[in-house]
Amino acid sequence: MHAIEHAKEAKEFIESRGRATWHDSALWFVRAKRDKAAQSLPEWEILRETASQIKQHTASRLADYLEKFEANATRLGATVHWAATADEHNRIVMEILQKHGAKKVVKSKSMLTEECHLNPDLEAAGIEVVDTDLGERIVQLRQEPPSHIVLPAIHIKKAEVGEVFHQHLGTDAGADDPDYLTEAARQHLREKFCAADAGITGVNFAVAETGEFVVCTNEGNADLGTSLPPVHIACMGIEKLIPRQKDLGVFLRLLARSATGQPITTYSSHFRGPRSGCELHIILVDNGRSSILGREDFRRSLNCIRCGACMNTCPVYRRSGGHSYGTTVPGPIGSILAPARDPGQHHSLPFACSLCGSCTDVCPVKIDLHHQLLTMRGEVKKAGHLPALKRWGMWAMGIVLRRNWLYGFLGSVGRKLLPLIPRPLIYNRMNMWGRQRELPQTPAKSFRQLYRERYGRK
Amino acid sequence: MQVGLFIPCYIDQLYPQVGMATVEILERLQIDIRFCEAQICCGQPMANTGCNDDAAPLARDFLKNFADDQYVVSPSGSCVAMVRHHYDHLLPDNADLPALKSKTFELCEFLTDVVQVEQFDHAFPHQVGLHQSCHGLRELRMGSCSERVEPAFSKVRQLLAKLDGIRFSELRRQDECCGFGGTFAVNEESVSCLMGLDRIADHESAGTEVLTAADMSCLMHLQGLIRRQKKNMKVMHVAEILAGYPAE
Amino acid sequence: MVANNKSDRTAILNAIRQHEVSDVELPDLNADWIEYDSPLEQFVQSLESVGGRVVRLESLDQLGQELEKLDSFATAKVRCSLVAGQGSPTFELNQVDDPHDLEDIDFALLSAELGVAENGAVWMTDDGVRHRAVFFIAQHLGVLLSASQIVSNLHQAYQRLESSTAFGLFMSGPSKTADIEQSLVIGAHGARSLTLFLLP
Ligand code: SF4
Numbered sequence A: 001m002h003a004i005e006h007a008k009e010a011k012e013f014i015e016s017r018g019r020a021t022w023h024d025s026a027l028w029f030v031r032a033k034r035d036k037a038a039q040s041l042p043e044w045e046i047l048r049e050t051a052s053q054i055k056q057h058t059a060s061r062l063a064d065y066l067e068k069f070e071a072n073a074t075r076l077g078a079t080v081h082w083a084a085t086a087d088e089h090n091r092i093v094m095e096i097l098q099k100h101g102a103k104k105v106v107k108s109k110s111m112l113t114e115e116c117h118l119n120p121d122l123e124a125a126g127i128e129v130v131d132t133d134l135g136e137r138i139v140q141l142r143q144e145p146p147s148h149i150v151l152p153a154i155h156i157k158k159a160e161v162g163e164v165f166h167q168h169l170g171t172d173a174g175a176d177d178p179d180y181l182t183e184a185a186r187q188h189l190r191e192k193f194c195a196a197d198a199g200i201t202g203v204n205f206a207v208a209e210t211g212e213f214v215v216c217t218n219e220g221n222a223d224l225g226t227s228l229p230p231v232h233i234a235c236m237g238i239e240k241l242i243p244r245q246k247d248l249g250v251f252l253r254l255l256a257r258s259a260t261g262q263p264i265t266t267y268s269s270h271f272r273g274p275r276s277g278c279e280l281h282i283i284l285v286d287n288g289r290s291s292i293l294g295r296e297d298f299r300r301s302l303n304c305i306r307c308g309a310c311m312n313t314c315p316v317y318r319r320s321g322g323h324s325y326g327t328t329v330p331g332p333i334g335s336i337l338a339p340a341r342d343p344g345q346h347h348s349l350p351f352a353c354s355l356c357g358s359c360t361d362v363c364p365v366k367i368d369l370h371h372q373l374l375t376m377r378g379e380v381k382k383a384g385h386l387p388a389l390k391r392w393g394m395w396a397m398g399i400v401l402r403r404n405w406l407y408g409f410l411g412s413v414g415r416k417l418l419p420l421i422p423r424p425l426i427y428n429r430m431n432m433w434g435r436q437r438e439l440p441q442t443p444a445k446s447f448r449q450l451y452r453e454r455y456g457r458k
Numbered sequence B: 001m002q003v004g005l006f007i008p009c010y011i012d013q014l015y016p017q018v019g020m021a022t023v024e025i026l027e028r029l030q031i032d033i034r035f036c037e038a039q040i041c042c043g044q045p046m047a048n049t050g051c052n053d054d055a056a057p058l059a060r061d062f063l064k065n066f067a068d069d070q071y072v073v074s075p076s077g078s079c080v081a082m083v084r085h086h087y088d089h090l091l092p093d094n095a096d097l098p099a100l101k102s103k104t105f106e107l108c109e110f111l112t113d114v115v116q117v118e119q120f121d122h123a124f125p126h127q128v129g130l131h132q133s134c135h136g137l138r139e140l141r142m143g144s145c146s147e148r149v150e151p152a153f154s155k156v157r158q159l160l161a162k163l164d165g166i167r168f169s170e171l172r173r174q175d176e177c178c179g180f181g182g183t184f185a186v187n188e189e190s191v192s193c194l195m196g197l198d199r200i201a202d203h204e205s206a207g208t209e210v211l212t213a214a215d216m217s218c219l220m221h222l223q224g225l226i227r228r229q230k231k232n233m234k235v236m237h238v239a240e241i242l243a244g245y246p247a248e
Numbered sequence C: 001m002v003a004n005n006k007s008d009r010t011a012i013l014n015a016i017r018q019h020e021v022s023d024v025e026l027p028d029l030n031a032d033w034i035e036y037d038s039p040l041e042q043f044v045q046s047l048e049s050v051g052g053r054v055v056r057l058e059s060l061d062q063l064g065q066e067l068e069k070l071d072s073f074a075t076a077k078v079r080c081s082l083v084a085g086q087g088s089p090t091f092e093l094n095q096v097d098d099p100h101d102l103e104d105i106d107f108a109l110l111s112a113e114l115g116v117a118e119n120g121a122v123w124m125t126d127d128g129v130r131h132r133a134v135f136f137i138a139q140h141l142g143v144l145l146s147a148s149q150i151v152s153n154l155h156q157a158y159q160r161l162e163s164s165t166a167f168g169l170f171m172s173g174p175s176k177t178a179d180i181e182q183s184l185v186i187g188a189h190g191a192r193s194l195t196l197f198l199l200p
Helices: A006-016 A020-039 A044-060 A062-075 A086-099 A111-115 A118-124 A134-141 A158-169 A178-195 A221-227 A247-259 A289-293 A299-303 A309-313 A315-320 A331-341 A358-362 A369-382 A388-400 A404-420 A447-455 B009-014 B016-028 B052-065 B077-090 B097-103 B107-114 B134-139 B155-160 B189-206 B216-228 B238-242 C006-017 C039-049 C060-069 C154-160
Strands: A079-083 A104-107 A128-131 A198-201 A205-207 A213-217 A231-237 A267-271 A279-285 B002-005 B032-034 B071-074 B104-106 B127-130 B210-213 B234-237 C053-056 C079-081 C107-111 C114-116 C121-125 C140-146 C167-171 C193-199
Touching (some): A006 A020, A020 A315, A020 B189, A044 A062, A044 A247, A044 A299, A062 A079, A062 A205, A062 C006, A086 A118, A086 A279, A104 A118, A104 A178, A104 A221, A111 A231, A134 A178, A158 A178, A178 A221, A198 A221, A205 A247, A213 A221, A213 A247, A247 C154, A289 A299, A299 A331, A309 A315, A309 A331, A309 A358, A331 A369, A358 A369, A358 B134, A404 B009, A447 B016, B009 B216, B016 B032, B016 B107, B071 B107, B077 B104, B104 B107, B107 B155, B127 B155, B189 B216, B210 B238, C039 C114, C039 C193, C121 C140, C121 C154
Parallel strands (some): A104 A198, B002 B032, B002 B071, B071 B104, B210 B234, C053 C193, C079 C107, C107 C140
Antiparallel strands (some): A205 A213, A267 C167, C114 C121, C121 C167
């Protein structure tokens, strides 16, 4: 697989697809709603700090809490499975489905199953798997991955939704009214819910002290998808754990406000064991998380509650689109998680960032995102994945900027020469600064010359 | 009161008037200024590219050059943020670092928190668009930011507001990044320039005559775009305005 | 039932335990969380802002006639009710064996234990409810809540919950989506409308 070059993908999104401004405004609108929701709570910053502490505390004794959760969930009648890798996770899901002879599966928003690439595995085994969140269904029908973790189809225009629905659901050609299209999806997915042999969901929070877990949706898809078929498989990363039931109060207050500006999602369902006569399976997935836990600089990235706020606020994400990251989780948090796992493949992501720090301030669990991104740049360099031009450029700069005579000499030569060089030579193809920007006008003298002239050397 | 001046490399070479404006502001406040000629760069370009090994010697130089000063002041928020928040990485366990960190200030911060300037005796009868540079805002906390729930303030704006006749642009996005971001500006040229153009459009529709910021690097990027687009918007560093330089 | 993948369990737990993770104390949750002057008014406002409707009753006796005023109720062919003696059900939910048979419910009358002012959510459980599908599968919902059971914030709500049922949920308004160009559409997969009947 080729390493992803974010800058190239971003350029494509901006220049050839011309969607950047539209995409930017759509997400800024979400961010503005989030701001309003946050401002409605005077205790917002305390809430963030509390959430961060709860998550850090949990991380500090994660193994104990996982065992406790397992014991309590089992007591409630669930079956708990452990998967060290994505492959193992997929194998477990498959085994459960095969045991029940399940041929049709409905799935609701689970970034984890995306991360594990579950769908292709199931389809290869002849199992129909339907993503039931409207946005996810849209991207599934278009055969592309979600571009956002909360708003999977944010990059798609309604006319395009109309097209794909016309093709697959038989809606009227050219129809693009969101009410009409949503109604069509409702009818289409109702059939799927009713025909399903099993339901798969993600998990937003799992409570160690009770063994329950919570799934949040606005559409009610996770709920319908698990209250009809006899089997419910809940897939969760091991970082989803929180110690106490009352901690849910903290996180549910933050999650929807941060994600979409709603005070809470429409449905926050608390699952405590299977429906009578049915089965509930919980799969605890590591897939690289325990190794992030061991890296102090990046540990707090495990605090993430997948609200998507850092994407909505990121000026780069908004203008480059989720697909430009080439990862399941895009944006600031994805640019930490992906290179933490595979720095070679994802080396460009920590650089797809102007270090503005907006993500850090918006994050409801106070992950120091932009500092981690900066630290990750150092990791990429250490692992030898920095492009040579950058690496040697910085090395040379380091030499010049430590030698006063060389710096002074190059500076004055540069300032004198630059105005003499014909414009086309300066603004050539290689000059990325000058493609859309003028270079600064060069003054005759440097500051230190002026200072010396006025005050002498002191 | 004594101040060691830190004039970052690109201001030294490309915007000497910003350095001189800083000198003049401090001079008028009867502050004793020293400019150590051995200084060049804080190491930010390398550190922000992940090249910590190349940046660390520059951090050591910085420490040495300003060892004897009572305060270190710089007209560049991002360089000060570098010293205050990132030197720990470059110089782990350095015994002299804490003192350096606590005496290093961005110019507007210094004027507000240390000198506590109360007035300026010149006017600036223009509509000013204040670009809130990210490092000043979210690293140095020189103002409240739109993401957080906190009382609104801006040290830069409060200083500028002391000038007679000044008016401020009210922006649709009060503190979005301009897209400079150091090597990001060339690395991610498309995104960087679009971010800059979006900022400029916001300022244009708010009626900005003079665009200002506490960081010249943001302004270099924005000015490059403005000049290419041949827009009629003047760009000045906040030190130039506070020093009484005319907007022409 | 014992899971069969023992080795992954041990591997994960060992991988975690091998790391020294600095201790952070678990915070108590005794901050000054928001309290409204009138939780009731805030609740109504919150619920309306998420697409719900509120009908205030003076007593339970009024419920029947208020229900009749609702189009969604009056035109409903299939109705069920979780409020004894109310909602003129066309069948008895707990007599049904297969939840798929609930597919055609047009209107369901539910009963909530608790309301939360800050977000308009009500807490419901499957206590005595054979099929939790009823919360989601009905086209329209009516929910009965007593005003005395409204708290200001979610922290207070959790203090009052007792987790003995297999299923419980906070529901805030009717189901919705904004997945098509951020246009809000009410009635995604769950209820198309939610009317809350508020008892004093
Ligand atoms: S990193 Fe923070 S802001 Fe980003 S998705 Fe995770 S919780 Fe939300």
